[in-house]
Amino acid sequence: MRLCDCEQRPAATSLYDFPEAWVDSLHLLAETPHGRRRLLRCPNCGQRWQLDPDPRNYSPSSALHGAPRDKWPCLALKVPRDADWDHFDERPARIAYLIASRGGIGSGRCRWRDCTELALHGSAYCPEHTYDGVP
Ligand SMILES: [Zn+2]
Numbered sequence: 001m002r003l004c005d006c007e008q009r010p011a012a013t014s015l016y017d018f019p020e021a022w023v024d025s026l027h028l029l030a031e032t033p034h035g036r037r038r039l040l041r042c043p044n045c046g047q048r049w050q051l052d053p054d055p056r057n058y059s060p061s062s063a064l065h066g067a068p069r070d071k072w073p074c075l076a077l078k079v080p081r082d083a084d085w086d087h088f089d090e091r092p093a094r095i096a097y098l099i100a101s102r103g104g105i106g107s108g109r110c111r112w113r114d115c116t117e118l119a120l121h122g123s124a125y126c127p128e129h130t131y132d133g134v135p
């Protein structure tokens, strides 16, 4: 049995796709106030992951409370070895997850103003505009 499969995972993975034992084995490196973002390290390979708060044991006073569940799924994001976590841009990984979770890109154009991007499968808007909550 392999100890972890960090290398095979995409940049963003649902936290619930991971074995619980692996999540429990992670070492906490840093966290922002109220645990909104947490940086953890895999003890087997050293890969750093940013974990979203688990909604099952998360304070309802959080900013995420009431947000649509599909916009804020509980994700684990890979933090590249050379990235400075304070300035880590999580947007690309979250958008990549959005595309994968919606079944890819469709054939129509995004309906947002002058946007020329292709819309998400089954959606009127491209991934960027869907992510930004348009309309
Ligand atoms: Zn690992």
Ligand SMILES: [Zn+2]
Pocket (backbone or CB within 6 Å): 110, 111, 112, 115, 116, 117, 125, 126, 127, 128, 129
């Ligand atoms: Zn667009």
